[in-house]
Amino acid sequence: MKGVVVDNRLLNDKYGLMCIESYEFVKNAKPGQFLMIKTQLHDYLYDPLLRRPLGICDVNLKRGTFSLLYMIVGKGTKLLSTIEKDTSISFSEPLGAPFNLTVDKRVAVIGGGVGIAPMIFLTKTLYENNSVDVFYGGAEEKDILLTYVFEKYSNNMKISTNDGSVGKKGFVTDLVDNIDSYDKVYACGPKSMLKAVFEQVKDRNNIEFEVSLEERMACGVGACLGCIIYIDDEKTGRMKQVRCCAEGPVFDGKQIIWDTVCKEQL
Incomplete structure (x- = not known):
């Protein structure tokens, strides 16, 4: 999919906020979903090669716009922070499992x-x-x-x-x-x-x-198996591998085996 950047500004030296116009994207977006966005605007350049996963921060149905909050941590997000207004930008459709919404709670x-x-x-x-x-x-x-x-x-x-x-x-x-x-x-x-x-x-x-x-995602659609996490399978009672991008990124937090998810910090 493609859209047009209507605003892109730094909130401070660490975070940026980008607003993109795309009626097609907005009409299908749900809270908790994400997208894979291309940070390199030139088709003949391949660095960085992979798109970056970003959560959908907000949508405006009337204007047909959505916003992305990003933290500048590497080359991809640094490039993202330099993209100017009125630039055409490429991204995926809304991906992943959204939040389950409650009523009267x-x-x-x-x-x-x-x-x-x-x-x-x-x-x-x-x-x-x-x-x-x-x-x-x-x-x-x-x-x-x-x-x-x-x-x-x-x-x-x-x-x-x-x-x-x-x-x-x-x-x-x-x-x-x-x-x-x-x-x-x-x-x-x-x-x-x-x-x-x-x-x-x-x-x-x-x-x-x-x-x-x-999680670190290379493809965003479950093909590369690079964002595996472990949950308790209610049916078998055993540990099960799931893909954060495809079965998630939203999960029942009580099913996640947190000692495996947090292993990098132990």
């Missing part, structure tokens, strides 16, 4: 760092039919972005940073002081954060728990 949305990106689209959608509390964490002030959106589309928002530069000092999971008051918890962010949320809800059968996982 009390929900907690927990996000950390750039993992907050898909939670904006999710929060705005949930707020139409639910009571929504947002818990937003980052390492420092520059990791706390677009808070005005959450303020508008939530019943309550709490912020934390590791260094205390914004909000409460500490981890975002420290903000959730009454987890039993929620019917469902949605989360996206660093794997250590997601595992910490899992520890809070794992023994509470009355709380549903969905997570959006971030």
